Amino acid sequence: MTNSPDPNGPWKCSGNPPGSHPEVENYGDKCLLCPNTRSGKPKPNGGSPGKDKSKLVTPVSILVVAAILGITWLLLKPRQPVEIAGPEPIPTPTTYNPPPPPPSPTVERYSSGEGVLLIGKSNPDRDRGIEAFKAGNYSQAAQEFEKAVLGDRTSPELQIYLNNAKARQAGTPFVLAVVVPIDSNVTSAEEILRGVADAQTQFNDAKGLNNQLLEIAIANDGNDPAIATEVAQKLANDPNILAVIGHNSSDASKAALVEYEKAGIAMVSPTSTSTELSGNSFFRTLPSDAVSGAKLADYAYNTLLLDKVAIFHNPNSSYSKSLEQAFATQFQQLGGQVVKTINIADPNFNAEQEIKAIQNQAQAVILFPNTKTTSTAIGVAVANSNQPATQRLKLLGGDALYTPATLTSGSNAVEGLILAVPWVAETEYAKRAERRWLGGVNWRTAMSFDATQALIKALSSSASRTTVLQNLKNTNLSASETAGEALIFEPTGDRQAYPILVQAVRSSGGPSGSPFAFKPIK
Known part of the structure; x- marks a missing residue:
C-alpha cells in the first residue's frame, strides 16, 4: 500500500497482506477491494458520530470511482490462457500407402537367337540378326550374326x-540345350558357353x-535351384531337345536332375x-568331390606331413x-585330425577371430567355399597372412577358388595356396581356344567342350532322347x-579322371x- 502525501488525494493498495490482489488506485478512505483504509488499517465497523466524509463526494468522484471499478473488473475477470509460441506441433501420423513399385524387368531365360541373354556392348549387327532370326x-540372320x-x-x-542360324538354314538340326547362371555369375556363364x-x-x-x-538352345537359371527346376521342366517339355x-x-543341378530323370x-x-x-540321366565331365577331396587329403597328410587341419566351408x-x-x-x-570345422556362411563369421582361435591347434587351413562364398574364403587367406610369419598356416582348397579373382583379390595372401582342379591349360585345345577367344580359357570352358563333344558323339541319324542317353x-x-x-563315363555317370x-x-x-599364376605341382 502506498499512502498519498495528500490526505484527500488518491492512494494505492495491493491488499493485506500486500500482493493479495492487483494494485488498485483508491480515491476514498477505504480500498475498493479489501478492508484496508488510507491509513493502512482496516476501517472499524463503527464510526464516530457526526458527518462521514466518504459520503461527501462530488459527481466527478463518482465518475472516477466508476471508472476504477470498471478497470478492476477487467483485471479480475477470468482470463483466457495466453498462447506461447513454441515448437511446431507434431502432426498426427497418417497411413501412407506408397505407389506400387514398377514391375521388375522380365528376365530373359531362353534363346536360340531370338533375343539377347548376355547384355553387353551395343551391336547393331547382332540386333538385326535377332530380328531376322x-x-x-x-540366311539373313547368318549374315548379320557373322558381322x-x-x-x-x-x-x-x-x-x-551364328551357328544356330546356319543349322536352321540347313534344315532339321539336332538340338541340345545348355543351362548357365547368367543372373548370378555372368563370367562363369561365358566360360561355359x-x-x-x-x-x-x-x-x-x-x-x-x-x-x-547342331543347334544350341541357351537357358539361364541364375544358379537358383527353384528357377533351375522351372527351366528343367520347360526343356523337358520341348520334344526337340x-x-x-x-x-x-x-545345388541347381540337383534340383534340375529330378525333372530330367522323369523325362528320361x-x-x-x-x-x-x-x-x-547321381541317377540314370546324370553324367559329368570332371572328377567328383569324392575323388578331389581324397586327392587333397592324401597330399596334405603324406606329402606336406600335416596331421591337424581346420576346414572352412558352407554346410x-x-x-x-x-x-x-x-x-x-x-x-x-x-x-589326421580335423580340429575344427567352420561355417563361412554364418552371418556372424569373423575371419580374424577364427584364424586366431585355431593358430595353436591347426597346421593348415582347408578352404572349401561354394561359388557364393569364395570372397569370404579369400578373406580367410588375408586374415592368415596378417599373422606373424611364424604363425601363418598352410592353405589348401577346392576348385571353386581356381579363378583369376583368387589371384587378383588375394594377391600375396594366397601365395602357396594348393588346389585340386580338373584341368590345366597346357593342352592343344587350350592353345586353339586361346587364339579363338583372344585370351586364356579355364577349366569350365574345357569341361564344357568335353560335355558337348560327348553329346555330339552320342548323336545318330535317328537320334532320340533314348538313343542319346x-x-x-x-x-x-x-x-x-x-x-x-x-x-x-563310369556306370555312376562320373568321368574316369x-x-x-x-x-x-x-x-x-x-x-x-x-x-601370381596357378601352376601344376610336379
Whole structure:
C-alpha cells in the first residue's frame, strides 16, 4: 500500500497482506477491494458520530470511482490462457500407402537367337540378326550374326547364334540345350558357353552328321535351384531337345536332375561335382568331390606331413558339404585330425577371430567355399597372412577358388595356396581356344567342350532322347577329341579322371595385373 502525501488525494493498495490482489488506485478512505483504509488499517465497523466524509463526494468522484471499478473488473475477470509460441506441433501420423513399385524387368531365360541373354556392348549387327532370326529368315540372320561376331570376338553367345542360324538354314538340326547362371555369375556363364560354342562350331564346320547340323538352345537359371527346376521342366517339355549340358552349381543341378530323370533326358554337367548327384540321366565331365577331396587329403597328410587341419566351408551348399566330407573322411582314415570345422556362411563369421582361435591347434587351413562364398574364403587367406610369419598356416582348397579373382583379390595372401582342379591349360585345345577367344580359357570352358563333344558323339541319324542317353553310357573319346584327357563315363555317370594339384606361385601367365599364376605341382 502506498499512502498519498495528500490526505484527500488518491492512494494505492495491493491488499493485506500486500500482493493479495492487483494494485488498485483508491480515491476514498477505504480500498475498493479489501478492508484496508488510507491509513493502512482496516476501517472499524463503527464510526464516530457526526458527518462521514466518504459520503461527501462530488459527481466527478463518482465518475472516477466508476471508472476504477470498471478497470478492476477487467483485471479480475477470468482470463483466457495466453498462447506461447513454441515448437511446431507434431502432426498426427497418417497411413501412407506408397505407389506400387514398377514391375521388375522380365528376365530373359531362353534363346536360340531370338533375343539377347548376355547384355553387353551395343551391336547393331547382332540386333538385326535377332530380328531376322525371329522372322525365320535364317540366311539373313547368318549374315548379320557373322558381322556381329567379327565385331565382338569374345562373345560365345553370338558365335552360338551364328551357328544356330546356319543349322536352321540347313534344315532339321539336332538340338541340345545348355543351362548357365547368367543372373548370378555372368563370367562363369561365358566360360561355359565358350566351350560349347567351340564344339558346336567344330561339328557344324565339318558339315555335322550327314549335313545335319547342331543347334544350341541357351537357358539361364541364375544358379537358383527353384528357377533351375522351372527351366528343367520347360526343356523337358520341348520334344526337340535331345539332351542338356549343365547345370552349373551342384545345388541347381540337383534340383534340375529330378525333372530330367522323369523325362528320361540326359544331363551332362561340366561343373557340378557334388557326391549327392547321381541317377540314370546324370553324367559329368570332371572328377567328383569324392575323388578331389581324397586327392587333397592324401597330399596334405603324406606329402606336406600335416596331421591337424581346420576346414572352412558352407554346410548349406551341396558342393561345399560333399567336398568337406570327402576330405575329412580320407584325412582321418590316414591318421589326421580335423580340429575344427567352420561355417563361412554364418552371418556372424569373423575371419580374424577364427584364424586366431585355431593358430595353436591347426597346421593348415582347408578352404572349401561354394561359388557364393569364395570372397569370404579369400578373406580367410588375408586374415592368415596378417599373422606373424611364424604363425601363418598352410592353405589348401577346392576348385571353386581356381579363378583369376583368387589371384587378383588375394594377391600375396594366397601365395602357396594348393588346389585340386580338373584341368590345366597346357593342352592343344587350350592353345586353339586361346587364339579363338583372344585370351586364356579355364577349366569350365574345357569341361564344357568335353560335355558337348560327348553329346555330339552320342548323336545318330535317328537320334532320340533314348538313343542319346544310351550312347552316352558307352562314350569313349580319345585325348585328341577332348580338351586334353580321354573321356569315359563310369556306370555312376562320373568321368574316369583324377584331379590335378596346382599351386599359386609368383610366375608369368597369370591374370592381368597379378604377379601370381596357378601352376601344376610336379
